[in-house]
Amino acid sequence: MELIEGIRTRRSMRQFTDKKVDRETLEKIIDAARSAPTWKNSQTVRYVVVEDRQTLDRIADDATCGREANRRTIRGTQTLIALASVKGISGYEPDGSFTTNKGNEWQMFDAGIAAQTFMLAAHAYGVSSVVLGIFSDEKVSEILGLDDTLTVSALIPIGYAGGEPRNPPRKDLLEYIIYK
Ligand SMILES: Cc1cc2nc3c(=O)[nH]c(=O)nc-3n(C[C@H](O)[C@H](O)[C@H](O)COP(=O)(O)O)c2cc1C
Numbered sequence: 001m002e003l004i005e006g007i008r009t010r011r012s013m014r015q016f017t018d019k020k021v022d023r024e025t026l027e028k029i030i031d032a033a034r035s036a037p038t039w040k041n042s043q044t045v046r047y048v049v050v051e052d053r054q055t056l057d058r059i060a061d062d063a064t065c066g067r068e069a070n071r072r073t074i075r076g077t078q079t080l081i082a083l084a085s086v087k088g089i090s091g092y093e094p095d096g097s098f099t100t101n102k103g104n105e106w107q108m109f110d111a112g113i114a115a116q117t118f119m120l121a122a123h124a125y126g127v128s129s130v131v132l133g134i135f136s137d138e139k140v141s142e143i144l145g146l147d148d149t150l151t152v153s154a155l156i157p158i159g160y161a162g163g164e165p166r167n168p169p170r171k172d173l174l175e176y177i178i179y180k
Contacts, residue, residue, distance in 0.1 A: 013128030016159030020078040032121035039090035048082040063139035077157035111153035
C-alpha cells in the first residue's frame with residue numbers, strides 16, 4: 001500500500017469479525033512498527049498481546065472505566081494490544097533527572113508514535129484497529145500481571161473489519177497550520 005494512501009485511508013474500527021489475526025501477521029506488523037522513532041533510540045515500547053478470551057473479557061468488564069462502547073469493542077475483539085512502556089527512560093538523563101521541562105511526557109509521545117506506526121502497518125496488512133485511551137492502566141496492569149517497570153499507555157484492539165468505519169471529518173487544512 002502506498003504510504004500517503006495508507007495514512008489517508010486508515011480509520012478507527014470498533015467492530016471485528018471472528019477471524020483472528022494470526023501470529024505471523026501480528027509479528028510482521030510489530031516488526032514494521034519497531035521502525036518508529038523513539039527518545040534517544042531507547043525503544044521502551046512493548047506490545048503486550050492479549051488473546052485469552054477470559055482475560056479479554058476481564059479487561060472489557062473491569063478496566064474500561066464504565067465506558068460501555070469500549071467494553072463492547074474489547075468484548076468483540078480476538079486480540080488486544082496493551083501498549084506498554086518501560087518507565088523512567090524516555091525523557092530522562094542517565095542520572096534520573098528530566099532532560100526538558102516536559103518531564104516524562106516524552107514517554108507518552110514515544111507511545112503515541114508507536115501506536116500510529118503500529119496501526120498504519122496493521123492497515124497495510126488489512127488489519128483494522130482503534131486506539132483506546134479510556135481505560136484504567138492500573139486495572140489492566142493488575143489483570144495482566146505486569147510488573148511495575150511497565151506502564152500501559154493505550155489499548156489497541158485489532159482484527160478484521162466487521163462494519164463500516166465512522167469516518168469523522170477533519171477540520172480544514174488551514175486550521176491546522178500556523179505560519180510565523
Ligand atoms: C489518544 C486517543 C484516545 C482515544 N480513545 C478512544 C477511546 O477510548 N474509545 C474509542 O472508541 N476511540 C478512541 N480513540 C479514537 C478516536 O475517537 C478516533 O481516532 C477519532 O474519532 C478519529 O477517527 P479515525 O481514527 O477513524 O480517523 C482515541 C484516539 C486517540 C488518538
